[in-house]
Amino acid sequence: xxxxxxxxxxxxxxxxxxxxxAGRPRxxxxxxxxxxxxxxxxxxxxxxxxxxxxxAARAGVGKTTIYRRWKGLESLICDAVAELKGPxxxxxxxxxxxxxIALSEAAARGRESARNRKVYACFIxxxxxxPALDAQYRSSVIRPRRELLATALKNAIERGELxxxxxxxxxxxxxxxxxxHWLLHNPDRSPTRRQLEQFVDGVLDGVGRGD
Amino acid sequence: xxxxxxxxxxxxxxxxxxxxxAGRPRxxxxxxxxxxxxxxxxxxxxxxxxxxxxxAARAGVGKTTIYRRWKGLESLICDAVAELKGPxxxxxxxxxxxxxIALSEAAARGRESARNRKVYACFIxxxxxxPALDAQYRSSVIRPRRELLATALKNAIERGELxxxxxxxxxxxxxxxxxxHWLLHNPDRSPTRRQLEQFVDGVLDGVGRGD
Numbered sequence: 001x002x003x004x005x006x007x008x009x010x011x012x013x014x015x016x017x018x019x020x021x022a023g024r025p026r027x028x029x030x031x032x033x034x035x036x037x038x039x040x041x042x043x044x045x046x047x048x049x050x051x052x053x054x055x056a057a058r059a060g061v062g063k064t065t066i067y068r069r070w071k072g073l074e075s076l077i078c079d080a081v082a083e084l085k086g087p088x089x090x091x092x093x094x095x096x097x098x099x100x101i102a103l104s105e106a107a108a109r110g111r112e113s114a115r116n117r118k119v120y121a122c123f124i125x126x127x128x129x130x131p132a133l134d135a136q137y138r139s140s141v142i143r144p145r146r147e148l149l150a151t152a153l154k155n156a157i158e159r160g161e162l163x164x165x166x167x168x169x170x171x172x173x174x175x176x177x178x179x180x181h182w183l184l185h186n187p188d189r190s191p192t193r194r195q196l197e198q199f200v201d202g203v204l205d206g207v208g209r210g211d
Numbered sequence: 212x213x214x215x216x217x218x219x220x221x222x223x224x225x226x227x228x229x230x231x232x233a234g235r236p237r238x239x240x241x242x243x244x245x246x247x248x249x250x251x252x253x254x255x256x257x258x259x260x261x262x263x264x265x266x267a268a269r270a271g272v273g274k275t276t277i278y279r280r281w282k283g284l285e286s287l288i289c290d291a292v293a294e295l296k297g298p299x300x301x302x303x304x305x306x307x308x309x310x311x312i313a314l315s316e317a318a319a320r321g322r323e324s325a326r327n328r329k330v331y332a333c334f335i336x337x338x339x340x341x342p343a344l345d346a347q348y349r350s351s352v353i354r355p356r357r358e359l360l361a362t363a364l365k366n367a368i369e370r371g372e373l374x375x376x377x378x379x380x381x382x383x384x385x386x387x388x389x390x391x392h393w394l395l396h397n398p399d400r401s402p403t404r405r406q407l408e409q410f411v412d413g414v415l416d417g418v419g420r421g422d
Contacts, residue, residue: 044340045259045340046257046259046337046340048256048257048259048260049259096419118339118340121335121336121339122336122337122339122340123336124332124336124395124396125332125333125334125335125336125337125395126257126333126336126337128329128332128333129255129256129257129329129333160420161419161420162418162419162420163416163417163418163419163420166409166413166418170406170409170410170413171413171418173389173392173393173410174389174410174413174414174418175418176392177388177389177391177392177393178384178385178388180388180392181384181387181388181391181392181395182384182388184335184336184392184395185335195381198377198381199381199384199385202377202381202382202385202414203385203413203414203417203418203419204417204418204419205374205417205419206414206415206416206417206418206419207373207374207377207382207385207386207414207415207417208307208372208373208374208414208415208416208417209371209372209373209374
């Protein structure tokens with residue numbers, strides 16, 4: 001399969017998770033070139049315009065080199081976008097403020113270049129049209145990050161740092177939304193450390209005068 | 212012009228704002244069919260797969276009927292997505308809580324159908340690749356909504372309802388992000404009124420125990 005078929009354009013791809021790599025030992029140079037070529041094409045043309053042929057041409061490798069390393073286009077795209085996000089952060093665990101800043105910094109990581117910000121802004125919406133890719137990305141990238149956030153919130157509730165009258169989904173949305181939304185709507189710049197801190201302090205302390 | 216050319220695929224379209232409609236009186240039935248056809252194609256194929264030819268075929272009208280009403284594909288797509296959002300809400304002005312709930316409900320409006328949620332989730336990221344469309348959508352749809360929010364926040368600061376130590380952009384991001392982010396990341400369901408209230412109350416009161 002050299003092209004991903006969106007819903008509405010033809011038959012759906014199954015959402016089964018498949019082993020990612022097989023066969024010969026990897027060549028780091030070729031892998032890097034293939035990942036970078038995939039990100040370049042995603043930035044310029046989106047998922048719809050990213051094909052194995054196009055990636056091979058841009059990376060200067062043969063299609064067989066790609067298929068030796070990745071099961072298919074979904075796996076390759078998923079890996080390329082996952083690489084932008086980098087590894088899961090380690091939570092300091094010293095306070096919910098420290099944990100949330102660490103999570104925000106991790107979410108903002110990989111957005112330093114305009115290309116990367118563009119890949120992500122487009123990808124997260126467009127992937128809804130590609131069920132197999134959507135399922136793979138959600139399970140391998142989004143879910144572990146949400147679980148990490150949920151763990152941080154539960155620990156903070158136990159330590160008495162957070163209100164315990166809001167359900168966990170609402171809490172998770174409120175604390176993570178400013179950074180994530182800012183990244184989606186500002187494709188021209190990354191948030192500063194100061195801005196991330198203001199988001200975290202704003203949601204922890206509240207923006208109202210209250211009482 | 213019958214196809215929008217993304218950055219990287221060819222020459223850029225100028226971002227000039229053009230008069231939207233010209234010529235003969237409009238036919239409401241044909242307009243409706245054209246708008247719906249545009250939204251159908253955007254949901255299934257994104258901006259890259261939405262063409263004047265495709266819209267004409269799906270709406271059952273001739274291309275000239277479309278060009279009689281819209282200056283080009285950018286204007287038509289922009290109008291179609293703007294229609295999803297509906298008119299600007301009227302702010303009650305009774306409290307910042309009431310204003311923010313009114314703004315959240317307006318943001319969530321038009322997302323009742325799965326098709327409409329999909330259009331918006333994809334569109335907002337994908338439009339970054341189309342400078343003319345991006346500029347037109349930002350000036351005609353996003354900017355008036357941001358200005359309305361800024362007005363609500365300034366009035367609330369004057370009334371002493373909000374902290375005055377956060378700059379307006381940070382405040383605006385914190386109060387609007389949960390609803391907007393939730394809409395982008397949950398293409399399968401609309402937020403309930405209760406959820407919108409919890410977002411607003413959460414950011415106004417803060418989620419931390421504080422002191």
